[in-house]
Amino acid sequence: MEITFKEVDFAYPAYALPVQPILHQISFQLPTASWNVLVGSIGSGKSTLLQLAAGLLTPTKGSILWDQQVFLAGEKKLPKRPPVGLVTQSPDTQLFELTVRREIAFGPMNQGCSPTEVDEHVQTAMSWVGLSKKLADRSPFHLSGGEKRKVALASLLAMKPRVLLLDEPTAGLDAKGKQQLIKQLRWLQREQGITLLIVTHHLEEMLPYIDQLFVLSEGKMAMQGAPDQLFRHPNRWKELGLPLPEITEFIATLNNRFQLSISLQEGSIESVLKELEATLMSRGDL
Ligand SMILES: Nc1ncnc2c1ncn2[C@@H]1O[C@H](COP(=O)(O)OP(=O)(O)OP(=O)(O)O)[C@@H](O)[C@H]1O
Ligand SMILES: [Mg+2]
Structure with missing residues (x-):
């Protein structure tokens, strides 16, 4: 969309x-x-x-x-x-149910899904965000900050x-x-x-x-x-x-110093090295 x-x-x-x-x-x-x-x-x-x-x-x-x-x-x-779903900057404020399972089930239930569909949506959403099944019956308020963030995201994803x-x-x-x-x-x-x-x-x-x-x-x-x-x-x-991200500044410096054209959007040292190797080989420098 x-x-x-x-x-x-x-x-x-x-x-x-x-x-x-x-x-x-x-x-x-x-x-x-x-x-x-x-x-x-x-x-x-x-x-x-x-x-x-x-x-x-x-x-x-x-x-x-x-x-x-x-x-x-x-x-x-x-x-x-x-x-359109929004996970806010403080997802804690989006939580209100007694258990993680009920929290994630709230959206699909309101959308009129059958109990079996609701269960399916809850399980899928939990696995998508990597939430352990063990947390399903815990109170969302007694989770760590990162886990709460995942519950808020899963609640949203359950509504597709x-x-x-x-x-x-x-x-x-x-x-x-x-x-x-x-x-x-x-x-x-x-x-x-x-x-x-x-x-x-x-x-x-x-x-x-x-x-x-x-x-x-x-x-x-x-x-x-x-x-x-x-x-x-x-x-x-x-x-x-x-x-700018440090890696971007590094690639820009490398490009200027050695007349290279490595994409400034490379995100890891490994991918920068690969690009560098390919350029040097094509120049016959390796
Ligand atoms: N409910 C509100 N009523 C009046 N002004 C508000 C309201 N919410 C935010 N503002 C003002 O609107 C401006 C933009 O706020 P916003 O929260 O969108 O910024 P932001 O870029 O998300 O900031 P941050 O990086 O701190 O999260 C700020 O000056 C803020 O004080
Ligand atoms: Mg903000």
């Missing part, structure tokens, strides 16, 4: 004037089954943008389309089976969304947990055709998979496009106060 923003402005309703606009003239399109990443400094409007995309807030100006349909929060009720909006999903996970989650998201995107929009402060964790990168600065879209293109303007990143 596609999501399109057309010249979207947004301001939170204010009880005292003046109303502070938070987002200005935001336009973009997320194609079906694409991996999109949104970065920007604290308070730049990232979480607000995700809530607009999820249909939880209404633009002050402009329009938001789910596929070809204009969706305005408040004007129409969210559909019973919303195709077509678009996943994730606000800093790797925060609070250990290195193995991060790797597992990224692998799982890659599978959902490629095999299930799910469109992803992810807010992160750690681009390097998902670098090779990103199709489109969006950089917000004070509510405006400062840059948008393929990461390899955007990384060619390191001064712009400096102006915006955003660091």
Whole structure:
């Protein structure tokens, strides 16, 4: 499923004037089954943008389309089976049931699935996010931060969304947990055709998979496009106060020093080495 923003402005309703606009003239399109990443400094409007995309807030100006349909929060009720799911920055606040199983079952039950289907959805969702079956009868409130995050994601996946909006999903996970989650998201995107929009402060964790990168600065879209293109303007990143991933800076230096053209989107030392080896061999230097 596609999501399109057309010249979207947004301001939170204010009880005292003046109303502070938070987002200005935001336009973009997320194609079906694409991996999109949104970065920007604290308070730049990232979480607000995700809530607009999820249909939880209404633009002050402009329009938001789910596929070809204009969706305005408040004007129409969210559909019973919303195709767009959001895991917020503090997923704890999304949890409310007595057990993990009931938490994940809540969505499919509300969608009118039969008990057998609900069970199936719960099991599938738990295995997708790598949640141990042993946790099914535990209270979601007595889990670790990382486990709570997984329960929130599984609850969403159990409703079979077509678009996943994730606000800093790797925060609070250990290195193995991060790797597992990224692998799982890659599978959902490629095999299930799910469109992803992810807010992160750690681009390097998902670098090779990103199709489109969006950089917000004070509510405006400062840059948008393929990461390899955007990384060619390191001064712009400096102006915006955003660091480039270390590996990207390293590849840029390597390219400049030795006239190489390794993609700035390579995400691991191993893949950089492979590219380097291939270039040196083609030059007859190896
Ligand atoms: N409910 C609200 N009412 C009024 N203003 C709000 C509300 N939520 C956020 N804001 C303001 O909107 C701006 C953008 O907030 P937002 O949470 O979207 O930023 P962010 O980029 O997600 O920041 P962070 O990296 O800290 O999560 C901030 O100035 C914030 O104070
Ligand atoms: Mg935020």
